[in-house]
Amino acid sequence: MDNVERRSGISLWRQIADQIRIAISNGEFDGNNMLPGEIALAKRFSVNRHTVRSAIASLTQEGVVRVEQGRGTFIERRERLQYPIGRRTRFSEGLAGKIGPRDRHLKNHTLQPAPAFVSTALQLAPGAPVVQLETVNTADDQLVSRAISWFDGERFSDFADRYVEYGSITAIFKSYGIDDYIRVSTRISAHHADSTTLEDLQLSPGAIMLRTEAINADMNGRPVEYSHSYFAADRIELDIDHGTALRA
């Protein structure tokens, strides 16, 4: 008998949708690949059947379940995509058994004086010029993240032009003579999605985003890229590799 809380600022149907989504990803309904009936769910959460129907309507919208009149509610999507992050995190590389082919769409780019938090991260003088790229990213043909990246504007002045030419960040760095680079640090937090992220990733309000704040450096330890990424938390989990891969 699961609990939902009233007067919490989250509507009952939304709390129930959240709990069903978690139950699905925990494999709770693996047996016949369907949810219990609406009446059974209403009893389980101690709410009216119509409230459960609202929750299921929301999950249908997300593509998590599919409803068939007279038959029941079937589970469509069970797991989150695994997004690898490590010393050598490369956006364009695929990993066996993990996330599939990825694509980046460039929303816009600017050359501008660095805000304080950017110049600090890239170890530049305050107000030094930086190239800023905004992208929307897909994996396995699903929208998974948006990102804002900054690069030293002196060192990489025509970065955006080369983006069109080369396609991948790794290739652009190569063209600047940087054969290799490593992820130095990643800071991860979770929030309710802001309006830009809701729009870019086609999420519904109240959705959760995973935010990463990352620094990449060249082999001399000089920072070359600073970025903020926002992932749709219901589609992605981050898989951190600390250097010695053992996991299956």
Add this chain to the structure above:
Amino acid sequence: MDNVERRSGISLWRQIADQIRIAISNGEFDGNNMLPGEIALAKRFSVNRHTVRSAIASLTQEGVVRVEQGRGTFIERRERLQYPIGRRTRFSEGLAGKIGPRDRHLKNHTLQPAPAFVSTALQLAPGAPVVQLETVNTADDQLVSRAISWFDGERFSDFADRYVEYGSITAIFKSYGIDDYIRVSTRISAHHADSTTLEDLQLSPGAIMLRTEAINADMNGRPVEYSHSYFAADRIELDIDHGTALRA
């Protein structure tokens, strides 16, 4: 002019509280350390003043702001605690400039046959005995996470007893002759908090949790600990160290 969405399943006051919390941690109100007046905020979010008051009441409850009649609303807590995760992640170690003193409270422990996902992670035979610890963890005297950890029941049969004696996991491993161990992998996802986490961390419904799934191994690469941790996302961010610390 920020946006709030109606009919989203998240009440307006809650959306506004979320946005103010984010704005605070972005340093938006750093100048005089206070929020704008209720009327200004109501205009900013295009809602009634009473709706803003509900949002502020919620933030007061959380300890994020403090209200004084006739004066205004003052910011009490600005940042999330930074929780470091790296190859040598140790719960009990403090890091300068980061999170402060931490404490673990043991909720319960059992010795039981391993569920499939545990025996796989620890590379044990299916159904082999494992020690399971459930803890609730604080940092800087704030509730920040709960965790479930599993250890090989053959190798560490009296692990729970030694927990009482030694206090720290590192010390217990030492007592078993394991002088060092490293974090092999960490998987990170974000969800709405489940009922156990809500209760253990004293969160309100709809709160977000960061979930980590981690494996630690001894220096031979043999897994010694598998754990699930659930962090209060509004109190914590995870700081991943990939091996070469440059960040200030």
Add this chain to the structure above:
DNA sequence: TTTATTTGTCTATTTATCTAGACAACTAGA
């Protein structure tokens, strides 16, 4: 003291969410 600005409290009304029940439409199996 006066004034402008702030938060606190109250009443009333509108809108959205949740409950309750009845019955239709569809499916699968007896």
Add this chain to the structure above:
DNA sequence: TCTAGTTGTCTAGATAAATAGACAAATAAA
């Protein structure tokens, strides 16, 4: 074909959230 079990749709009413306005109480500065 019949029946039990499922989802779909409708009406009505109760409860909660949000709006609107008026005025009190506290503060700070003129």
